[in-house]
Amino acid sequence: MSSWLSRSISSQQTQLAVTAIVSGVVVAGTIFGLQHARQRLRVEDLKRSIPDLGNEHQAEKLTDYGVASRPSIIADEEDERRSAALAARAQRGDYDEELILEQLARNRVFLNDTGLSRLRSSFIIVVGCGGVGSHATTALARSGVSKIRLIDFDQVTLSSLNRHAVATLADVGTPKVHCLRKRLEQVTPWVAFDCRNQLFGLEAAEVLLGPWAEEDQRPDYIIDAIDNIDSKVALLSYCHQHSLPVVSSMGAGCKSDPTRVFIGDISTSTEDPLSRSTRRRLRAQGIDTGIPVVYSTEKPGPGKAQLLPLPEEEFVKGQVDELGVLPDFRIRILPVLGTMPAVFGYVVANHVILAISGYPHDYITGKAREKLYDGILSHLQGIEERVAAASGYDIVGLKLPVTKEDVGYLVEEVYRGKSVVSGIPTRLALIRWRARPRTEDEGGMVEIKWGEGRQKSSRLDLSELVCMTKEEAAVHEKEILRGNMRVEDLYDGEILRRVERRMEEQRGYEVYR
DSSP: OHHHHHHHHHHHHHHHHHHHHHHHHHHHHHHHHHHHHHHHHHHHHHHHHSOOOOSSOGGGGBOTTSSBOHHHHHHHHHHHHHHHHHHHHHHTTOSOHHHHHHHTHHHHHHHHHHHHHHHHTOEEEEEOOSHHHHHHHHHHHHHTOOEEEEEOOOBOOGGGGGTOSSOOGGGTTSBHHHHHHHHHHTTOTTOEEEEEOSOOOGGGHHHHTSOBTTTTBOOSEEEEOOOOHHHHHHHHHHHHHTTOOEEEEOOOTTOOOGGGEEEEEGGGOTTOHHHHHHHHHHHTTTOOSOOEEEEEOOOOOTTSOOOOOOOHHHHHHOOGGGGSSSTTOOOSOOOOOTHHHHHHHHHHHHHHHHHHHTOOOOOOOOTTHHHHHHHHHHHHHHHHHHHHHHTTOOOTTOBOSOOHHHHHIIIIIITTTSOTTTOOOSSEEEEESSOOOSSGGGTOSEEEOOSTTOOEEEOOOGGGEEEEEHHHHHHHIIIIISSSOOHHHHSOHHHHHHHHHHHHHHHHHHTTO
């Protein structure tokens, strides 16, 4: 009897367990099915909200004067209304977060969730929405920045279309700030744009560079993409005085070599004419460093583009300054290769993205680097000769197994363009870290190769060299290489560990050279 009851209970428990499992599977399937159906509905709703392009392109609807005909304007206004409606919904939060994260997926895995979150919560101001500013804005919006203020007084012209990021023929005659907003809302509808169609000036700086009204949020970064010297100096001066993070784009006009575009402190941009003029004006206000700029080291030369001269007949008429669009604006045409403003704009945007997201960045500046490497190599030659002579070697004809390319590799890639001792980036030198034995029998520092002419060369491996300032190298040479001290006696533990890390990196890099 008891065994029968046990079997019955066991059977009932088994039945209940099976029933519970089946019920759970059914409920889970229903929930997942419902979520999938809702996701599909959201996607379909989003697709319906995106304006149709139509069979006929807007460019075919222009008049002979290059402006939109009335039917084209009506169609364009309808598209704009639909895009604006979608953007308004998205900015109110009526937009699937999963769709946003999918669109930003590549940036998300690159910057990680924390970095992307910082970027999405940031507020950026772009001053100047032409070639450089439009490409920078486009990159920021596509990368996840959710609050962007656009400041520019100008309108899209036909000549703008060779370098503007998003403008079309249909945008000719419209303010650049609204052109950018309208086009980018079709790509990233969740981005909130604050458009200020006005000229930047010091008298309006407090308002134009003020906080994001709804949240009273100060700008996380300001981009200077202005090509007028007075407005540029006013903006940079205001940002410096009010501790507002700013990055400035120097002149992209008359430039054609993208390999000579660098980012660095304004004090290093000596070979860029616009930067030189800006720097002089700022120095007069007591500002000579502390502003990152994007600039080109490309020099003018025979056959290269130059600022176009004003026709002689305009001078004959007199009052040449009245030809400018606004007072103090240039009146001559500046040749611009359409690709170069994009290069400058993306470098600027890249800097802002890295800075806000907290991604590591340690730039190589381009100030006379070839001459710098030659100087460092000559200085190293002098050190090796002095040390060898002090050890009793005949230094006549002594050669180094080091090239200018080796110097660039060590200074830039291994030591990041800074002294390993103090972190100072100027007056750099390379020098042996430890002294070698001083006699040939002990494996001394000079090797004599018994070829033709008995060539003498220094026994020197790249992994033995460290980067210091010239002043630090002079002390190191005296105390370590020509004296009797050890590096452990001269430097503290932190410097010793830093040198070891750099040397370990060099050994790791060596396999790729």
